[in-house]
Amino acid sequence: MLTAVKRTPYWPVVTHPVLRKVLPGIGLSSIGDGMSTIAIAWLALQIAPPDQRGTWVALAAAAYVLPGALGAVAFDRFLRGRSGAQLAGWDAVTRAVLLGAIPLCFVLGALSPVLYVVLLALSSLLSAWGKAGRYTLLAELLPDEHMLAGNAVVNVLLEFSTVGGPPLAALIIWLVGPAAVIAVDAATFAVLALTYGRAVPPEAKAVSVKATSGRSAGFQLIGRSRELLGLVVLSFGFFVLFGPVTVALPLHVSQDLHGSAAQLAGYYTSFGIGAVLGAILAGYLKNWPMRLTTVGTVLCFGLVLLPLGLSGSVYIGWLAFGLCGLTWGPFPSTTTVLFQRAVPKEQLAPVLAARGAVLSLASPAGALIGAPLILALTAQGALTASAVGMIGLSLLAALFFALRRETQVADDRSS
Template identity: 55%
Template sequence: MSVKPARSVSTSPYWPVITHSTLRRLLPGFTVSSLGDGMAVVAVSWLAIEIAPAAERGMWVALAAAAYTLSGAAGAVLLGRFLSRRSPARLVAWDAVLRATALGAIPVCHALGMLSIELYVVLLAASSVLHSWGQAGIYTLLARLLPERDHLAGNAVLSGIGSLCTVFGPPLAGALILWGGAATVIAVDAATFLVLAATFFLAFPRGDGPAPGASASRSAGFAVIRRTPALLGLLALSFVFFCLFGPVYVALPLYVSDGLGGPAGLLAAFYTAFGVGAVLGSVLTGYLRRLPMWPATTGIVLAFGLFMLPTGLGAPTAVAVVGFAAAGLLWPPYASLSTALFQRSAPPELLPQTLAASSAVRVLAVPLGTALGGPLVSGLGARETLLVSALSIAVLGLAAAGAVRGARARRGRRP
């Protein structure tokens, strides 16, 4: 009886990933930092609510959420000539060191009474300067360490770890906020990035070698995307999708705190529900190898918008939370499938640059949408902004599906 479970595990698409000798050393550190990020989802916006002027909270929550990721897009472009010559492991480690340093300064300044809302936003921005390169580094390592058939499963493992930490991170953050305030959560997040940095420095004590194609220009990754229609179309869809989702990061905390009169724990419940769905979605992702890329991505976008509608329509809180969980179920398949396409389509010697370019565009999308969330909340209200975001995402999915069907029909009519 004990043979069957063991056999089913060994035939799982995830078995080659979790048993890989190098990945076994890296995944624990990645898990710890992901837990810190899961906590920061709540803490970043909640600390902005705590220290921003009451009349300007919407704007500062938007700026704080955007700053936490926006400068990563600038770093991907401006630092390309220097960082493209570095090994993928060092890219991850340096990103982690910068994040730990900048985020660690926030609770220190807060404890000294020096943390203004302006300084808070600046430190959040500084923390993310290398993040596009850090993400490119870890997915490049996956592509190098695993055969192509295991790329999707490897991406899903990383996504699954992040999703699982989104389940446990927000409630843990809510408890820590009650105990020591949001600045305490930021301090813990900074410490988790120190663990990630140590993991990658120790796992590759002599470096994993400079990336092939290190002499490529800083625009090489963008050139690869421009030359590959599938990558260009997918990146365009991702950019609009993430941009339309961005206002949620502003509207949801304000809807919970002002519209529903709820505590940080209720906000954590929304994010935790999203994470629970994402964990299930990550488990399913590894089994989707034969899924056609474009129908899958457009269908995910459409369904995601529909599942977000209950919150925007002011449905009972339980229904809205379930909708968030259903939307979370779709997030890992979209992210993992699209990343796998980049890993398969980009030249191996230019994979770090291509992934960094893709990450820069995607990283830019959410903060732009988040920044838009401030004026939308001020003009429409928090719940109405959530409704506009959900409807826009659903319409995007419909439009993209129609475009794909039209393109296939045109190809079918060609002699």
């Protein structure tokens, strides 16, 4: 058994002297974040005036995501020369302190909806840099041949949060309340901060890479590279096209299928299980062409999403959404490894932070598109339209990368 485990691409990652100490902290904090996806909206419902609940739920959800894009630009000059461990650690400290202030204010009776949204927004200001630092640390510690497996291990931990986090949150909310869930999430970030502080050796934390000149260096580097720009556009389009699904699926279940909340939860559980399996699979794809694999992921996602919009069966929908999760699983790992290979380590953190800032806007933009799309096409039609859009996007991306490759070959021959 142990011999078989040692033969997997993950063995060098999980036995790495630094990563074997950091990975449990990442896994714990991802579970906490998975719990907060439920608790943030539930606490907003609890503290908001009855006639304004929808507004404050939307503001709370946006506040936990969108400020990361602002922070990627606002703190670029101060953070772009820092090591991956520093960036990830500082984000964890920020999350722990500001999220921890929410249950404290709640217990003291001082948590108004405005203060709640402000604390959530401040807690997420460094989120793009924290994510960038996580993958930059992998690039700093792992050789190229283990990079994809390292990304996959981290993404398995992140995807598992969608499976384990919501049920744990529901249990704690039932026993204590949503503020307690956010307190647990803050505690997991505190553990993660301590992990980066103690597990990562001083020489890894002290790495201060040479910062590039000019503001928003990450955006500039992406803009100058057709390869990176194409990857960002592909990811952004993919996330925008998935946005209407998050709006249409609940309506499809409740109105078209006349289903229950439990049936809706079945869709997301199926997706989460598929995503975990897909993330595990990603580590075995290191010999595959990464660009083709990445584009193929979007194509397959669109193809397996089609039955969800075309079928009136809950069971077919569960299976289709589970397959969506399976095809999604490798996407974060393959796209990130393409950036890690294309960008020098000293420039990787600002580039990944810039990419994270752009992508953080994609899903909310897609959700906003979802409302008029559902009015025009119905919920089931919106699901089908998203699937067709993903298929079209993947074909355009394949054409772009094929033409770019031909241009590179022609340039090489002429030189």
